[in-house]
Amino acid sequence: MVRLAENKHFTEDVESVKAPIPARVYLPLIQHLGKICNPIVKIGDVVTLGQKIAEIDAHVSSPIHASIAGKVVAIQDWPHPVLGRAKAIVIEGDTEINLPSFQLKNHQEIDLLSLEQLRKIVFAAGIVGLGGASFPTHIKLNPPQPLNILIINGAECEPYLTADARLMVEKTDQIAQGILLVARCLGVKDIYIGIEDNKPLAIEAFKKFPEFKVKVLKSDYPQGGEKQLIQNILGKEIGRGKLPFDLGVLVQNVATIYAIYEAVYRSKPLIERLVTVTGSCLEHPKNLWVRLGTPIKNLIEFCAPLKEAPAKIIIGGPMMGIAQYTDEVPIIKSSGGLLLFNKKEAQLLEEDPCIRCAACVRGCPVGLMPCQINLAAEKSLWNLTKDYGASDCIECGICNYVCPSNRRLLQTIKQAKLEGVK
Amino acid sequence: MKNNLLVSGSPHIHKPESIARIMWTVVLSLVPAGIAGVIIFGLSALWVTLLAVLAAVSTEFVFGLLTKKKITILDGSAVITGILLAFNLPSNVPLWLPVVGAVFSIAIGKQVFGGLGQNIFNPALVGRVFLMASWPKYMTTFVKPFSIDAVTSATPLAALKEGKIIEHLSYLDLFLGKHGGCIGEVCILALLIGAAILLIKGYISWHIPVTYIFTTALFTYIFGAKTLFAGDWLFHILSGGLILGAFFMATDYVATPLTAQGQLIFGVGCGLLTAIIRLWGGYPEGVAYAILMMNGATPFIDRYTKNRIYGTK
Numbered sequence: 001m002v003r004l005a006e007n008k009h010f011t012e013d014v015e016s017v018k019a020p021i022p023a024r025v026y027l028p029l030i031q032h033l034g035k036i037c038n039p040i041v042k043i044g045d046v047v048t049l050g051q052k053i054a055e056i057d058a059h060v061s062s063p064i065h066a067s068i069a070g071k072v073v074a075i076q077d078w079p080h081p082v083l084g085r086a087k088a089i090v091i092e093g094d095t096e097i098n099l100p101s102f103q104l105k106n107h108q109e110i111d112l113l114s115l116e117q118l119r120k121i122v123f124a125a126g127i128v129g130l131g132g133a134s135f136p137t138h139i140k141l142n143p144p145q146p147l148n149i150l151i152i153n154g155a156e157c158e159p160y161l162t163a164d165a166r167l168m169v170e171k172t173d174q175i176a177q178g179i180l181l182v183a184r185c186l187g188v189k190d191i192y193i194g195i196e197d198n199k200p201l202a203i204e205a206f207k208k209f210p211e212f213k214v215k216v217l218k219s220d221y222p223q224g225g226e227k228q229l230i231q232n233i234l235g236k237e238i239g240r241g242k243l244p245f246d247l248g249v250l251v252q253n254v255a256t257i258y259a260i261y262e263a264v265y266r267s268k269p270l271i272e273r274l275v276t277v278t279g280s281c282l283e284h285p286k287n288l289w290v291r292l293g294t295p296i297k298n299l300i301e302f303c304a305p306l307k308e309a310p311a312k313i314i315i316g317g318p319m320m321g322i323a324q325y326t327d328e329v330p331i332i333k334s335s336g337g338l339l340l341f342n343k344k345e346a347q348l349l350e351e352d353p354c355i356r357c358a359a360c361v362r363g364c365p366v367g368l369m370p371c372q373i374n375l376a377a378e379k380s381l382w383n384l385t386k387d388y389g390a391s392d393c394i395e396c397g398i399c400n401y402v403c404p405s406n407r408r409l410l411q412t413i414k415q416a417k418l419e420g421v422k
Numbered sequence: 423m424k425n426n427l428l429v430s431g432s433p434h435i436h437k438p439e440s441i442a443r444i445m446w447t448v449v450l451s452l453v454p455a456g457i458a459g460v461i462i463f464g465l466s467a468l469w470v471t472l473l474a475v476l477a478a479v480s481t482e483f484v485f486g487l488l489t490k491k492k493i494t495i496l497d498g499s500a501v502i503t504g505i506l507l508a509f510n511l512p513s514n515v516p517l518w519l520p521v522v523g524a525v526f527s528i529a530i531g532k533q534v535f536g537g538l539g540q541n542i543f544n545p546a547l548v549g550r551v552f553l554m555a556s557w558p559k560y561m562t563t564f565v566k567p568f569s570i571d572a573v574t575s576a577t578p579l580a581a582l583k584e585g586k587i588i589e590h591l592s593y594l595d596l597f598l599g600k601h602g603g604c605i606g607e608v609c610i611l612a613l614l615i616g617a618a619i620l621l622i623k624g625y626i627s628w629h630i631p632v633t634y635i636f637t638t639a640l641f642t643y644i645f646g647a648k649t650l651f652a653g654d655w656l657f658h659i660l661s662g663g664l665i666l667g668a669f670f671m672a673t674d675y676v677a678t679p680l681t682a683q684g685q686l687i688f689g690v691g692c693g694l695l696t697a698i699i700r701l702w703g704g705y706p707e708g709v710a711y712a713i714l715m716m717n718g719a720t721p722f723i724d725r726y727t728k729n730r731i732y733g734t735k
């Protein structure tokens with residue numbers, strides 16, 4: 001674990017606002033971990049807001065919904081923030097179409113929901129883990145054994161990002177209702193909320209609820225990693241190759257919980273999310289409610305003027321986010337942040353030889369020896385990298401971050417992971 | 423904004439840290455001991471040190487030209503090697519000696535292994551041992567502190583070995599360095615100031631120095647006198663090159679183990695070997711040989727002291 005320069009001050013106190021609705025949205029057919037969806041609309045079809053437009057009959061998948069009302073104008077290859085390119089449904093907005101109001105539903109009805117029914121709603125709403133993993137949430141709501149602990153992940157340990165922190169402050173009651181709903185359906189009594197100590201407002205907000213145990217965590221990266229969170233809250237480790245389920249634990253991100261709340265209480269599918277748009281290049285960094293499929297250039301324009309031309313654009317946080325090659329790329333379900341780095345911040349540092357300073361060894365949160373894996377990987381000694389436990393790497397990036405020789409440790413370790421499963 | 427965006431793998435931020443920053447901080451941490459050396463032994467200590475540094479850096483430069491690799495003289499690592507070599511020499515050696523030693527340190531101790539990060543042994547100690555083997559007389563003649571006409575004097579450890587008692591040498595004298603010895607090893611106070619800098623900055627950890635010093639003290643306490651448990655352990659800590667070695671040479675990143683567990687083993691090994699050589703070996707001092715031997719054992723220690731991986735037993 002390491003302490004990082006947080007850089008959350010740009011946006012941590014900036015109240016969230018709605019980004020303007022784009023004229024066109026580009027909705028990739030895959031925005032989750034699992035099978036790619038098939039479109040169920042054709043070019044020329046008129047779609048309403050929240051209408052399902054793509055799905056596939058597979059367990060590990062998640063349907064896609066129209067994030068604006070309008071007309072399908074294309075189904076084509078388009079830049080994708082994670083995969084580089086993927087097929088996307090393009091919708092052109094039409095303000096004439098009547099919008100659904102997503103009215104609050106009757107509470108009594110909700111109080112009677114079974115886990116099975118909740119799971120169906122969550123699946124139908126296209127909800128996936130919004131913390132970045134984008135694993136379909138309905139699967140996590142189908143534990144193979146009874147659970148007794150629910151952990152809500154409000155750590156948000158990536159520097160710059162403040163969307164979860166804002167959400168916890170602005171939508172406290174909704175999140176609380178969502179948590180209680182999930183806990184009731186799962187039959188879980190023990191509810192923990194893990195929040196880093198750099199978010200005092202969020203901590204205070206949730207301390208009001210006697211049902212929750214608020215765990216104040218040190219602001220260390222990667223506090224929000226599922227394994228680290230469980231370790232620091234429960235003092236237990238998930239065995240190698242095991243899942244939190246095996247400890248009777250379910251971890252859910254706060255933004256995911258909010259999406260569940262909206263799906264259940266307001267019948268609203270996942271069509272928008274909160275995104276932190278920030279970086280030193282921007283005059284007005286913001287926390288924005290963004291319709292999925294909005295090209296990032298729209299968001300950059302909305303936060304204009306630019307102080308400097310960005311040299312690097314990252315979707316996600318600075319530690320685990322992905323650098324983008326174009327500003328046409330859309331926001332998708334897993335995009336919690338949009339970072340604009342100037343030339344100096346984007347500068348690639350020259351790689352020097354490893355001096356065995358062991359900073360990477362001390363920093364690795366899972367106890368690996370990144371320098372050794374790196375050296376073995378450079379010689380393509382894949383048996384050795386396996387021996388060193390490369391497959392246990394959680395790709396947090398700490399080793400790269402601390403290395404005084406600027407070695408691209410994670411890059412080679414990722415390769416070793418791939419070679420390891422061959 | 424098209425096409426000029428930089429795309430690279432995560433992470434996208436980097437700790438403000440570099441080899442040069444670490445190395446120059448180490449150089450800085452050695453300055454107090456150097457100043458103390460000059461105060462105690464006079465300007466000759468300064469010339470010896472400067473020549474060693476100059477020779478080390480020049481050798482590094484020449485090798486950089488020959489191997490067409492990146493010229494690394496600015497990263498400070500050759501400067502450290504030069505300083506550490508000089509700190510391991512008496513102040514009254516002929517001025518060609520530090521030059522020969524430094525060239526040997528960099529050429530044989532570092533560059534033949536492949537340069538920075540590749541050496542198996544601490545380069546400065548390789549140079550020192552080479553000089554010791556080749557010109558033992560120069561290497562074991564020490565001057566009395568604060569003497570203008572270079573009166574020779576035995577080091578406290580050598581005196582102990584020969585069974586002599588050194589008069590008027592209190593623990594405080596040892597701590598301040600008022601006795602014969604190598605340039606950079608005598609003033610414990612100055613060395614500890616430097617060590618504190620490195621510990622506070624996190625550039626070295628306590629594991630090796632503490633276990634090293636503790637093991638030497640314990641062992642010399644038990645076996646250092648005619649009867650068991652009567653040895654003068656404090657004398658052993660304060661004299662010779664133990665403090666210089668424990669904080670500045672046994673902590674050389676390249677030639678020491680990676681994990682905390684490995685470093686503890688390394689420290690204990692250094693301590694045992696130092697005490698054994700001091701008490702029963704042929705030399706009065708054992709720090710250099712002890713560290714070099716443990717440098718040699720480092721690959722094995724590394725192999726058997728991996729960290730426990732999350733989720734495994």
Ligand code: SF4
Binds near residue numbers: 370371404405
């Ligand atoms: S942090 Fe970099 S230089 Fe230090 S041991 Fe790891 S890879 Fe080597």
Ligand code: SF4
Binds near residue numbers: 400
């Ligand atoms: S090896 Fe993997 S888990 Fe360990 S610090 Fe590097 S990226 Fe993180």
